[in-house]
Amino acid sequence: MKARVTVTLKNGVLDPQGKAIESALHSLGIDGVASVRQGKVFDIVLDTADKAAAEAALKQAGEKLLANTVIENYKVDLVD
Amino acid sequence: MKSAVITFPGSNREQDVVKALAQATGKAPAAVWHADHDLPQGTDLVVLPGGFSYGDYLRCGAIAGRAPIMDAVRAHAARGGLVLGICNGFQILVESGLLPGILMRNADLRFVCRMQHLRVERNDTAFTSAYQAGQVVKVCIAHGEGNYIADDQTIARLEGEGRVAFRYCDAQGQRGGASNPNGSIHDIAGIYSDNCRVLGMMPHPENLIDSLVGGIDGRGLFASLGKAA
Numbered sequence: 601m602k603a604r605v606t607v608t609l610k611n612g613v614l615d616p617q618g619k620a621i622e623s624a625l626h627s628l629g630i631d632g633v634a635s636v637r638q639g640k641v642f643d644i645v646l647d648t649a650d651k652a653a654a655e656a657a658l659k660q661a662g663e664k665l666l667a668n669t670v671i672e673n674y675k676v677d678l679v680d
Numbered sequence: 681m682k683s684a685v686i687t688f689p690g691s692n693r694e695q696d697v698v699k700a701l702a703q704a705t706g707k708a709p710a711a712v713w714h715a716d717h718d719l720p721q722g723t724d725l726v727v728l729p730g731g732f733s734y735g736d737y738l739r740c741g742a743i744a745g746r747a748p749i750m751d752a753v754r755a756h757a758a759r760g761g762l763v764l765g766i767c768n769g770f771q772i773l774v775e776s777g778l779l780p781g782i783l784m785r786n787a788d789l790r791f792v793c794r795m796q797h798l799r800v801e802r803n804d805t806a807f808t809s810a811y812q813a814g815q816v817v818k819v820c821i822a823h824g825e826g827n828y829i830a831d832d833q834t835i836a837r838l839e840g841e842g843r844v845a846f847r848y849c850d851a852q853g854q855r856g857g858a859s860n861p862n863g864s865i866h867d868i869a870g871i872y873s874d875n876c877r878v879l880g881m882m883p884h885p886e887n888l889i890d891s892l893v894g895g896i897d898g899r900g901l902f903a904s905l906g907k908a909a
Contacts, residue, residue, distance in 0.1 A: 614829070616785050665746060668739055668775065670782050670830070 601646045601654050602679040607667045608639035642666055654678060681906055683709035683725040686753070688744045693730035693766065693886065700886040701727070704902035714747040725762040725905055726753050728769030730822075730884060740783065740825045741771030750776050762806055762908065763878040767823055770870070770880035779871055779880045780838070781830030783823075787863025791824040795894065796861060796883055798846040798869050799853050805876045806908035807845065810900040816853045817897035819883045821861055826882040828864040828871070838871055845870035845879055 609615050615637050622636040644661070646654045655676065662674035683701050687694045694711075702708045709727065710720045719726060733744035744750075750772075757763050757778055765773040773779045786792060797818050800811040811817065830838070838844055846869040850859040855867045862882075870881030885898030 614784065614787075616787055616789050616827075620789055665738070665742065668742065668782060670774075670780075671784070 601649055601651070603644045603646060603654060603658055604677045604679055605642040605644060605658060605662055605666055606639060606675045606677070607642070607662075607672050608675075609637055610671055610673055613671045640666075651678060681705045681707065681724050681908070682720065682722050683707075683727060683905075684712045684719050684723045685709045685727045685729055686712045686714060686749055687729070688714040688731070688733035688747060688772075690733040690735055691729050691731035691768070693884065696884070696886040697727050697729045697766070700889045700898065700902045701905070703889055704899065705906040712749060714744065714749050716749050717752060719749075719752050719756055723756065723761065724908075725764065726756055728753075728763070728765040728772050729886075730767030730769060733768055733772065736825075739771075739775065741768060741773075741775040744768075744772045745775030745777075754778065757873070757878050760875060760877055762905065763873075764807065764905070765878075765880040766884060766886060767826075767882055770882055771825065773878065773880040778878050779873060780834045781828055781871070783825050783882070784827040784829055785825050786823070786827050786861070791822075792826070792861045793822040794820065794861070796821040796869075797849050797851050797853075797859065798883055799849045799855075800846060801844050802842060805845070805872065805879075805904075807876075807879045807901055807904050809907060810903040814853070816849060816851065817885075817900070818851070818895055819885050819888045819898050820894070821883045823862070823882055826862040826864065828868045828882075830865070835865060838868075839866065841874065843872040843874070843876070844868055845872050846881055846883065 618638040667674040847867040888898035
C-alpha cells in the first residue's frame with residue numbers, strides 16, 4: 601500500500617521560505633500569484649494491505665516525526 | 681561535576697564543549713554516542729553540542745531529537761539533571777520536547793556567522809551564577825535557523841516565569857533593530873525549562889573561552905556549571 605503524507609505550516613506561522621519563493625515568482629514575471637506557503641511531501645510505501653493498520657502507522661509517523669505539530673499540520677492520503 | 685557530551689552524526693562543536701568544560705572544571709567530560717541507550721553513572725550535566733546533526737534533514741534537530749540516547753536525556757532531565765543545548769543542541773531540545781517552541785529559518789533567510797552581544801537575564805541559575813544579572817557579554821553566533829518562536833501563551837509563560845536566559849542586544853545592552861540577528865521573538869537567544877535545569881541557547885559560549893580567539897566572555901557559563909554540582 602502506498603501513501604502520501606503532506607506537511608504544511610499552520611496558518612499564522614511565518615514562512616520566510618515561502619515569501620522568498622513568492623517574490624522569485626514575481627520577479628520571473630509569473631502573474632497572478634497572490635501568496636506562497638512552502639510544505640513537504642512524503643511518499644511512503646507500506647508493507648501492509650490493512651487500511652486501518654496503515655492509517656494508524658501513518659498517524660504515528662506524522663505525530664512523532666514527519667511534522668512538528670507546534671508549527672505544522674499533516675495530512676495522510678492512502679494511494680493504494 | 682560529571683558531565684557528558686553527546687555526539688550525533690553531523691555534530692561539529694563537541695570538542696569545543698569538551699575543551700570549555702575541561703578548562704572550567706578540570707575534568708574532561710565523557711563522550712557519549714547518539715546510539716547509546718544510557719548515560720554514564722552519576723552524570724550531572726548533559727551537553728548537546730552544535731553542528732548539523734543528520735545534515736539538518738527533515739527539520740533541524742528533528743532526527744537527533746528522536747535518537748536512542750534522547751530517552752536517557754529526557755529521564756535525566758526529569759530527575760532534575762542539568763542539560764545544556766547549544767545551537768543545534770537547542771534545536772534538538774525543542775524537537776525532543778524538553779523545551780517549548782521552535783527555531784525557524786532566520787527572518788532574512790541568511791546563515792548568520794558573527795560576534796554577538798547578549799544580555800544575561802538572571803544569574804540565579806546553575807548556568808549563569810558567575811555572571812551578573814543584566815550583564816552584557818560578547819560571544820559568537822553561527823546559524824541559519826535561530827529564529828525562536830512559540831505560541832502567545834507559551835511566550836507569556838516564559839516571560840512571566842523568568843525563563844528567558846539570554847537576549848540579543850548591542851554592546852550597550854540595547855535590544856531590537858540590527859542587534860537581533862534572526863528575527864527571534866522578544867530577542868530571545870536562550871530559554872530555560874520550568875525548573876531552570878535545562879538551558880537551550882543559539883549562541884556559542886564554548887568558542888569564547890580563550891583571549892587568543894576573540895574573548896573569554898563564554899567562560900562564565902562553564903564556570904557556573906563547574907560550581908553547580
